[in-house]
Amino acid sequence: xxxxxxxxxxxxxxxxxxxxxxxxxxxxxxxxxxxxxxxxxxxxxxxxxxxxxxxxxxxxxxxxxxxxxxxxxxxxxxxxxxxxxxxxxxxxxxxxxxxxxxxxxxxxxxxxxxxxxxxxxxxxxxxxxxxxxxxxxxxxxxxxxxxxxxxxxxxxxxxxxxxxxxxxxxxxxxxxxxxxxxxxxxxxxxxxxxxxxxxxxxxxxxxxxxxxxxxxxxxxxxxxxxxxxxxxxxxxxxxxxxxxxxxxxxxxxxxxxxxxxxxxxxxxxxxxxxxxxxxxxxxxxxxxxxxxxxxxxxxxxxxxxxxxxxxxx
Amino acid sequence: xxxxxxxxxxxxxxxxxxxxxxxxxxxxxxxxxxxxxxxxxxxxxxxxxxxxxxxxxxxxxxxxxxxxxxxxxxxxxxxxxxxxxxxxxxxxxxxxxxxxxxxxxxxxxxxxxxxxxxxxxxxxxxxxxxxxxxxxxxxxxxxxxxxxxxxxxxxxxxxxxxxxxxxxxxxxxxxxxxxxxxxxxxxxxxxxxxxxxxxxxxxxxxxxxxxxxxxxxxxxxxxxxxxxxxxxxxxxxxxxxxxxxxxxxxxxxxxxxxxxxxxxxxxxxxxxxxxxxxxxxxxxxxxxxxxxxxxxxxxxxxxxxxxxxxxxxxxxxxxxxxxxxxxxxxxxxxxxxxxxxxxxxxxxxxxxxxxxxxxxxxxxxxxxxxxxxxxxxxxxxxxxxxxxxxxxxxxxxxxxxxxxxxxxxxxxxxxxxxxxxxxxxxxxxxxxxxxxxxxxxxxxxxxxxxxxxxxxxxxxxxxxxxxxxxxxxxxxxxxxxxxx
Numbered sequence: 001x002x003x004x005x006x007x008x009x010x011x012x013x014x015x016x017x018x019x020x021x022x023x024x025x026x027x028x029x030x031x032x033x034x035x036x037x038x039x040x041x042x043x044x045x046x047x048x049x050x051x052x053x054x055x056x057x058x059x060x061x062x063x064x065x066x067x068x069x070x071x072x073x074x075x076x077x078x079x080x081x082x083x084x085x086x087x088x089x090x091x092x093x094x095x096x097x098x099x100x101x102x103x104x105x106x107x108x109x110x111x112x113x114x115x116x117x118x119x120x121x122x123x124x125x126x127x128x129x130x131x132x133x134x135x136x137x138x139x140x141x142x143x144x145x146x147x148x149x150x151x152x153x154x155x156x157x158x159x160x161x162x163x164x165x166x167x168x169x170x171x172x173x174x175x176x177x178x179x180x181x182x183x184x185x186x187x188x189x190x191x192x193x194x195x196x197x198x199x200x201x202x203x204x205x206x207x208x209x210x211x212x213x214x215x216x217x218x219x220x221x222x223x224x225x226x227x228x229x230x231x232x233x234x235x236x237x238x239x240x241x242x243x244x245x246x247x248x249x250x251x252x253x254x255x256x257x258x259x260x261x262x263x264x265x266x267x268x269x270x271x272x273x274x275x276x277x278x279x280x281x282x283x284x285x286x287x288x289x290x291x292x293x294x295x296x297x298x299x300x301x302x303x304x305x306x307x308x309x310x311x312x313x
Numbered sequence: 314x315x316x317x318x319x320x321x322x323x324x325x326x327x328x329x330x331x332x333x334x335x336x337x338x339x340x341x342x343x344x345x346x347x348x349x350x351x352x353x354x355x356x357x358x359x360x361x362x363x364x365x366x367x368x369x370x371x372x373x374x375x376x377x378x379x380x381x382x383x384x385x386x387x388x389x390x391x392x393x394x395x396x397x398x399x400x401x402x403x404x405x406x407x408x409x410x411x412x413x414x415x416x417x418x419x420x421x422x423x424x425x426x427x428x429x430x431x432x433x434x435x436x437x438x439x440x441x442x443x444x445x446x447x448x449x450x451x452x453x454x455x456x457x458x459x460x461x462x463x464x465x466x467x468x469x470x471x472x473x474x475x476x477x478x479x480x481x482x483x484x485x486x487x488x489x490x491x492x493x494x495x496x497x498x499x500x501x502x503x504x505x506x507x508x509x510x511x512x513x514x515x516x517x518x519x520x521x522x523x524x525x526x527x528x529x530x531x532x533x534x535x536x537x538x539x540x541x542x543x544x545x546x547x548x549x550x551x552x553x554x555x556x557x558x559x560x561x562x563x564x565x566x567x568x569x570x571x572x573x574x575x576x577x578x579x580x581x582x583x584x585x586x587x588x589x590x591x592x593x594x595x596x597x598x599x600x601x602x603x604x605x606x607x608x609x610x611x612x613x614x615x616x617x618x619x620x621x622x623x624x625x626x627x628x629x630x631x632x633x634x635x636x637x638x639x640x641x642x643x644x645x646x647x648x649x650x651x652x653x654x655x656x657x658x659x660x661x662x663x664x665x666x667x668x669x670x671x672x673x674x675x676x677x678x679x680x681x682x683x684x685x686x687x688x689x690x691x692x693x694x695x696x697x698x699x700x701x702x703x704x705x706x707x708x709x710x711x712x713x714x715x716x717x718x719x720x721x722x723x724x725x726x727x728x729x730x731x732x733x734x735x736x737x738x739x740x741x742x743x744x745x746x747x748x749x750x751x752x753x754x755x756x757x758x759x760x761x762x763x764x765x766x767x768x769x770x771x772x773x774x775x776x777x778x779x780x781x782x783x784x785x786x787x788x789x790x791x792x793x794x795x796x797x
Contacts, residue, residue, distance in 0.1 A: 006455075177429055187408030194370065194406065195419050196391040254410040301567045 006257070008303055009248035013263040016246070020270045027277040036126045038156030042148070042224055044269035045161045046071070047239055049217035051247070051265040052169045052258060054240035058249055059173065059256045060185045060203060062107065062114030067214060068237035068307040070096070072230055073125040076219025079138025079228035082219070086141070097211035104207025105200055122237070129230035136229035140222045145312035148223030161220075162262055169258035172209065182206045186254020239268055246296055267296075320345050320382065320515055321482055322367065322396060327376030329362050329537075332697075333726065336362040337373070338537040343505050344482055349504055349514040351528030351545060353521070355557055355786060356602050356752035360517055360533040364484055367515070368400045369393035397481030399472040399630045401488050403603070405464060409457035412435055413467055415656050416456060423477035432476075440474035441466065444503045445496060450620060465491045473507065482505070484515045488525065490768075501527045519601050519767070520791045521550045533557055554790060559780040577746055578629075578715055580613055585770030588613075590748055590762075592714070595781075597760030598750040600789045602720075605632075605769035606750040610717045613748065617715070630654060631710035634720035634750075640704050641692050648674040648688040677706040682732055697728035705733055715746045723754060734759055754782050765789055 024040065025032050031040055048134050050071055057064040064070075064162045074093065082089030102119065133209045150157050173179040181202045184192050192199055217236070222228050245251070246267060247260025320343035327336035334794045337359045344350060344367075354360050365371040366378075369390040380396050407416050417433040418424050424433050434452045441448050445466050456464060465488070472483050485504070489497040504527055520526050524531060524545070526690040531548055533556040541556040548556070576589040588609065590596045597604040610631070617628040633640040642650055652659060652670050659670045674688045681702050685695060692700060701721060708716050722730055736757070737747055749760060757763050758785050763780050765773040765788035773788035775781075 099348070105392075148668075175430075177418055180411060180418050183410055184408045184419045186416070187410035188406070191406050191408055191416075191419055195392060195422060196389075196394050197419070197422055217671065254408065 008307055010255060010260050010263075011262045012296060012300050012303060013267060014246045016269045016299075017263050017270065020274050020292075022265060024270065026278055027274075029112065031176050031277075038158055038281060040270060040273050041156065041158035041266060045158055045267045046168065046217040046221035046224070046233070046267035047236065047269055048162055048165050048262045049213050049220060049232070050236045050240045050259045051243035053210040053213035055169075055219065055244045055247075055249060055256045055258060055261045056173070056182065056206050056213065058184050058186075058241075058244055058251065059254055060104075060206050061252045061254065062104075063191075063241065063251070064118045064210065065115055065237055066125055067240050068116040068234040069122040069129065070211075070214050071124040071138070071218045071221065071233035071236050072228075073129040073132075074215050075222045075225075075228040075232050076129045076132040076138065076230060077223040078144065078219050079140060080132055082086070083139050083141045093215050095123075097208055097215060100214075101208035102203040102210030103118065104203040120142050123176070126230065133228055133230055134234070136227060138145055138222075138228045140226045140228075143228065144219050144223035149219060162266060166259045166262040169262070170214075173256065173258045178202075178205060183254040183256065186252065186256075214232075243268055244294055245300075246293070248300070268293075315368055318382070321380070322398065323379040323382075324366060324373075325377045325379065325454045327363070327366055327373040327378075328376045329366065329371065336537055337366070340376075340534070340537070340539055342367075342531070342539070343627065344513045344515060346481070346499050346511045346513055346620075347508050347555070348529045349508050349516055349527055351390060351524035351531040352515060352517045352528050353519075353524060353531065353557060353790070354534035354555060354756065355789065357536070358557075359537040360534055361486070362654040363534070363538075364400070364486060364515070366485060372523075387736070393763055395478065397478055399480045401472045401486060403486045403490070405468075407456045407464060407468060407471075410455070412455050413450070414731065416467070417452075417471060417474065420471050421474070422477040429636040431726070436474045436476055437467075437470060440470040444470055444473060445499050461491045462493065462496065465564065466496065472523070473503070482513045482515065484517075486517045487519065488516070489520065497523070504610070519604075519789065520789070521553055525550065525553070528744050530700055542695060550790075551787075554783065556785045557786050557790075575666070578613065578614060578748070580609065582609065582770060583773060586774065588764060588771065588781045590746050592746055593741050594762065595737065595747045595760045597751060597757045597763035598748065598755050598766060599754075599763050599768035599785045600772075602752050604766040604789075606766050607719055608751055610719050613717055627711065627713050629715045629717055630711045632708045632716065632718040632721045634718075634723055635698075638706060639687065641700055643693055646689045646724055647683065647685055647692050647695065650692045651677055651706045651710065653687070654707045658778070659714070673710060677710055681706050681709075681736060696726075698725045702729060702733065705736065709736070709740060709745075714744070715748065716740075718747060718749045718751075720750050720752055722751060725742065754785065767791060 014171060024150050030036055050067055051283050054064055054067055074096070075087055077092050081092055140289070148157065152160055173182065181192065181197060182205070184205070185199065185202055189199060192202070216232070221233060225232065243264035244256065244261050245264070247262070247264030249256040249258050249261060272285065275288050280288055324345040325341045327337050327340045328335070340359065340363055342363065352360055362371065366373050369392060371387070371390070373512060378385050381547055383393065385412065404662060408419065411419070414430055414433045414437065417430060417437045421433070421436070437452050441452075448466060450459070450463055450467065456467065459467065469485070469488055491688055492500065501523060504516070508514055508529070516524060516528055525548060528545045531541075531543060531553065532539055533553070536556060576591050578590040580588045582588060598609065600606060614629055616630055619627075642653070646770065648670065651674050656665065659666055659673060660662050671688075677683070678685070679686055681697070683702050683706065684699050704721065722733070741747060749756065751757060757780055760780065761777070763775045763785065765775065765785055766770045767789060773784070775784055
């Protein structure tokens with residue numbers, strides 16, 4: 001029973017990724033190569049990491065609207081402090097993860113809407129990013145550059161990285177007992193409270209983990225882009241939310257799928273390339289990307305309805 | 314000093330206030346090993362509150378809690394768990410997005426390490442097998458995919474499951490409400506096995522036969538007090554119902570009005586008899602809370618009001634009970650809260666006519682005595698009772714011939730209640746129909762006719778003189794002879 005319902009949820013992201021990939025290969029057979037795949041997918045790695053971060057926040061029924069500015073902030077720190085004075089850079093990034101954990105606690109303690117708090121924080125992160133890098137620049141640390149441009153055998157690094165992210169996120173969120181508690185908080189917080197488990201601790205850990213994944217996203221992004229800019233990742237806020245939903249997650253109820261989220265991030269990245277190959281003018285691309293999203297989500301809705309019909313039968 | 318030697322857990326003289334309401338008024342209860350305590354009482358008797366105090370969810374305003382004869386300085390959910398206390402709640406208390414195994418992890422924080430899944434699966438499967446042999450539930454299944462009965466079975470099995478610390482006291486709050494007779498019998502058999510092995514059970518149920526056949530001792534609560542506590546053998550269904558009611562208090566203020574003419578409101582219910590109400594009639598919906606009364610009010614509303622576009626002069630108006638969540642608009646003024654339901658009458662050419670609106674507000678302020686210097690004050694500046702009056706004014710100021718009321722007097726002071734009763738009676742004289750769900754017994758005495766609900770269906774219809782506390786109690790609780 002459970003297998004079938006979870007598999008159904010993964011079906012949509014997998015099928016849409018496959019369909020887009022087929023479309024891209026049909027339009028541009030040369031993309032079916034090592035270099036081609038790497039070019040198609042390497043920008044998906046930071047998006048996948050940011051999507052997993054967003055997914056952790058959504059697992060506890062919150063929404064992070066500061067994801068894009070936070071990743072931009074991390075990118076600026078990475079291209080400056082982490083490159084010039086690594087110790088200070090690490091300290092700043094660790095402190096920003098701690099801020100995430102504190103946010104998770106404050107939102108719960110003060111009973112604040114997460115959307116409002118994170119929207120406010122987005123200005124804080126954005127402002128800090130501009131302070132650090134008023135104009136595009138900085139330099140990626142050599143190790144980050146090396147990791148992101150390594151050329152492993154068989155498949156490009158973007159594929160390996162995506163699989164690794166999916167597996168690690170799956171182990172944390174779906175298999176570990178911490179992951180169970182995080183999802184339980186989204187499903188029925190009262191039950192967690194009644195079991196005597198500290199909600200504060202779980203929320204702090206969920207937000208802290210989200211911060212950690214977002215930091216990794218920023219570092220990976222700089223590793224690819226070689227330099228940073230205060231607005232480098234603004235799109236990530238909406239991309240990460242769309243990725244989670246595309247991957248079978250829900251806004252509330254603690255229903256998330258890490259593997260689906262990574263596939264969702266890959267699908268969204270691929271959608272952009274697909275439209276370029278179709279020679280759709282950049283003016284129309286954003287609209288077309290939205291149309292793809294609507295089609296996929298409509299499919300999800302349809303499958304959900306089938307599923308619930310099956311449950312009531 | 315412990316009152317009962319050898320008690321596993323004991324509460325003494327517990328007093329619990331919620332604002333001005335006293336939910337518990339000096340309750341003492343001791344739970345001894347090897348006994349099943351049956352806890353019965355009508356709505357508002359304090360059953361749920363005492364259960365919350367015992368399981369550590371609520372800290373009592375006054376009173377002591379003793380475990381194994383020793384007074385406890387601090388008590389809470391964690392302490393209660395450590396004492397071996399487990400609860401099965403009336404509402405679903407599992408996470409629907411998790412599997413049964415994962416839910417077991419939530420219920421048992423002791424499950425740790427790499428192998429916790431296998432351990433959790435073993436524990437929950439063993440418990441299910443023991444209580445409900447042949448249950449056919451896969452512990453790997455997601456709770457959201459289970460039927461209601463299966464969820465309840467899992468919850469019960471979860472409470473009895475044994476990880477690092479064994480359960481010693483299990484609180485079962487209406488555990489059989491979703492189980493069929495066969496499964497209920499399995500559960501009650503397990504309860505007897507559990508107490509024979511030295512455990513203790515606190516059983517709450519509206520099915521009196523269950524209580525009488527399973528409990529060794531029965532505690533009857535009323536108005537936040539324990540009014541009777543005797544071995545189960547000394548009770549019969551009839552005497553139990555009698556103990557729940559009060560012999561001294563008669564239901565006051567009966568109206569003598571027979572409804573004339575055809576019913577203005579009818580509804581066919583899937584089970585039991587149908588519902589109808591005549592013009593100028595006050596129809597009460599009684600029974601224990603959560604047995605289908607609110608659902609019927611909502612069904613009535615849906616059947617007679619458009620949920621898509623508000624009709625001009627809707628047929629029914631609704632007074633919500635839970636005013637904070639679905640009654641008032643917290644950020645609006647008193648006036649706006651009052652007139653929102655009758656804006657059609659207050660508009661001229663599609664625009665709100667402010668003088669007319671203000672006049673309407675002032676009229677109802679004086680008619681229903683809303684205590685405020687200025688109707689433009691925010692609604693939250695009013696006391697709870699006056700907020701409720703605003704909700705009444707909102708419904709009564711419409712032209713709707715029917716007003717549906719969903720337990721609107723919860724947490725309202727007695728003075729306000731009397732004023733509202735007076736207005737309801739006056740409006741009924743003038744030809745309005747009221748359908749009134751209330752958990753308060755006295756309010757049923759104000760009705761012309763009362764339907765008693767049990768398990769989602771109407772099980773009794775009482776008229777005029779037949780509306781007595783005893784008759785309502787007897788119909789609310791299921792048990793042979795209880796209805797006699």
